[in-house]
Amino acid sequence: MGNKIFTYLILSYLFSQFVYAELHFGVPSAVKKKTKELKDKIEQEKIAKNNPPVIVSLTAEPPVVATGAVTTITCIAEDPDNEALTYSWDAPYGAITGSGYSVSWTAPTYYTPPTGTYYPIFCTVYDTKGASATAKVDVLVTPDGRINRTPIIEALTAEPLSVSTGGVVTIVCTAYDLDDDEITYFWHTTTGTLLIYTSSAILTAPDFPTNVTVFCTVKDNRGAETSESVYINVYPVVPVISSLLASPIVVSTGATSTIVCNAYGPASDTLTYSWDITAGTITGYGYYVKWVAPSSTGVYTITCTVSDSKNNTAQKSIDITVIIPWVLISCGLDYTVGIKSDGTLWSWGRNNFGQLGIGNTEHMLTPTQVGTDTDWAYVACGYYHTVAIKKNGTLWAWGRNDYGQLGLGNDINIYTPTQVGTDTNWSYVSCGAFHTVAIKKDGTLWSWGFNNQGQLGLRHNTNRNTPTSVGTERNWSFVSCGAYYTVAIKTDGTLWSWGANDHGQLGLGHNISTNTPTQVGTDTNWSYVSCGSIHTIAIKTDTTLWSWGFNYYGQLGLGHNIDISTPTQTANADKLWERISCGFEYSVGIIKILNDGTLWSWGRNYFGQLGLGNKNDTNIPLRVDHGIDWSYVSCGYSHTAAIQEDGTLWCWGANNYGQLGLGDTTERLTPTLVYK
Template sequence: MKKMLLIATTLFTVFFANAQCWKTIAAGKDHSLGIKNDGTLWVWGDNYYHQLGLGDNINYPSDRTLPVQLGIATNWQTIASSEKHSVSLKNDGTLWTWGNNVYGQLGDGTNVKKSIPVQIGTATWQKIAANISNTAAIKSDGTLWIWGDNNFGVLGDGTNVSKNIPTQTGTATWQSVALGSSHTLGIKSDGTLWGWGSNAFGQLAMGTNYGPNIPTQIGTATWQSVAANNYHTIAIKSDGTLWTCGNNFNGQLGDGTTVNKNVLTQIGTASDWQSISTGAGGHALATKTDGTLWTWGENQAGQLGDNTRIDILIPTQLGTDTNWKSIAAGGTHTLALKTNDELWAWGNDNNGQMGNGNVIQSDLLIPSAIACPTSALGLKEIRIENEFNIFPNPSSGNFNIEVDQDLMGAKATIYNLLGQKVKDFSLNSTTTNQTLNKGVYLIEIEKDGNKTTKKLIVN
């Protein structure tokens, strides 16, 4: 083994400055994405299917408990995510996908998962949406394209044949699109609402449980926005009123019951609803034009943010703040942005989707600010070889630190990514066995005033 050189190293750069830097957010089932005001894309949480896009070893994708920058591009514009894959647009209108691809939901002509973003075609795109097995996007000319699983007619192309490349849905021009678990909703440029795919819970609001495989108009009203997930639908009419239908097992329809509805049902009488989002776990979020935030539905993991785990059957205001501007409901966690670009998160944190660096994840029952990362992991390169080995790495919890004879007696210190010391001990043999909980750690070895550090991932 080579002797360790005396190199001044800083264990961490300044990782967090403040929380006021975020522009756009998206929440997958157990992972999160955010675009900062500088156009950089940051990811954290579950990475089992490579939905973080960080290029991990194909056999050992590791979760991240802190936001990690994806690549070096500074022109990311918008993001969407599902249970197992992610989608993003750049400022130039190019479309990029990564993660699970068993249904062809990445749209690259294969069914092979991708651990880094892959560009899909050369078209110019404007809007995107994703569910567990599909991706949808609207081009700059207003045409709608969907790909992935088609067993329930989600693609709307008149067939039930799955496609692994973007497939056009009709010839109309579209304003927006929403993908539920197995149904699709779209608002055309004239404001009319259309639905297709599975309708087993009445989520297409057609008064029956029949599900067409081509776009079918829902009523004659005009609409400003629609959201869908977990076999239910939420929509805001042009007059600002809130309407829901479909599965209501956890009260996600917000009508005070747990009874499914196969027609759109108005929720309350307010006419100042502004934005909506709903999660795969059966919870829903909405903001009003006055900047207030409202939550309802399933709350087992605290995803409603009211400091309880009790489901709520009607929209209920969260706190008293009036500066909420955008929302994203994940599987059982929630992300929200304020008008000062602060990012807040609450709910389930089993995979680090809160982005707060906690090694031992636990649910957050109230909103918690997620500070801004100002750099990637702040380790400087150390120009020495084979100073010590960690194996296996990634580890399932139990691992070994191996050193040569000249490092016997060295001090080992383990830190988490917040710079907090987890433990320290002496290396009194050439192989030292240790156990850690799930997380990302830095192991520093010091002897005779010389230090070197390596990263350890525990899945």
């Protein structure tokens, strides 16, 4: 189209120049001939240009008809080129009769109640050269050919809006219909009883305090309707306690529980609260108080009495369980062992090799005390063996012992804690899959058990069934065992590793195993380290977190799933990491900000061991949305245990052997309180 217009303008200009020349100078016949040809071409261009018709209006009269009735559809159109027009009509529903610019349309016999149905009619207008324009008009079909508008509720009132239990409320609905149709009232209440009088109703309130909603629906005789509701408060004639809540419901000795009493009383009356306890102390007053637990364990009752101005009363009690605080926890392969503040040792979960230390191989669903000793200081769990230290510095071991991992000089499984040697200067111990490494108070490092990958650090790969000194250095401060490797920290802040290295878990920049302690990099500010099955995470003195090794499930927390063979800072670079624990293929850490210990987890989550409420793996640290004040955490094969500042113990993840200590074998996706 643009090219045609351009040609037309050029030809017009040339023609005007020829005319000017002919008038003033005379033009030869050849030029006149050429001029005539140009004039003819201009006329042809005009003929070739065709503008489409324009539909000015498309109307239906009447625009609303009854089912089966007829309306006239008229199309007013014009053509810019003054060409003759023809009209084509189409209606998906109903029937069209006639032709030309005005036709009749017979409505179908069905519609959508109560407001009717809009049906479309289309008109297409053509000129003689085939150019066209289309328009649509909608016709409303109703039962009687009228538009049915919904009724209007002007007001729905209740008097009074607040009433005592069993009281009476008058409700009035003021409504009208725009089409003067007959209207009907329908009433409904969420509770209580209604006595209906057409446009009004009487509500008799229930005999308990609540909020009542009364609905009124107004409907005309053609089916259109509208609704409104009114809310009525029902208060008691005497005090009523709706709930008495304590948080937490299980506390450690000396810890605090917040107690809230929610009560209702007669309207405009003031309630007073009094508290009675069987032990402990109450601080605060009114409906919100704090209870400080006594120093002895047990179940204690707290009672709240609510009174009104007429001395009417209501009373409710709640029981709070007081336990001895947990101070340390360790997770093995489907079992858990912990120490309480009174020095007692407790275990639960899988026990096929006697790893619970309770004298048998019976699995336990709840924490069970190991012996009667009250001087346990530290405990570590391997796959199926357990090693612990008493306050007097003696070392004890039990469970599976086929590789000498108990350090007792034999390969016999042991079902109760048995002392390892006679030394009394053990300070720290860590267990791998089938090997054990410990530190004495003099800073020497000792190892024993399975040594197929050199995980004992003895410069050979021969198993040992008694503690064997790793070199002669006396500057070891911390150690952690993975499945078949070991990582330790010296007092100068340097990091050392040895054993299996198939996924770079030693952090040495390659995947070659070594049976000799080898320094990891040159940094001298390492403070804490934890080994999983084949991945490692450590904390520096500046509270930054670093990880390396196997990363198939994102257990390194780096935002990807690629194995790393050197220490690499995790995604949360700005966090203040205090503690970290590595499970089989996942990790859980504690961040301390302003003394608030938040819990974060990442990696494999097939059993919900991340505590995030789902089973989705993640390759970045995500916060476990379950409060603050976490102080200690331990990861097992696929379950996790953690302690809060108040000494309460929480477990989650796999539970097929009762390793969560909750009295059942149902897995948990979020931290769940261990009551015992």
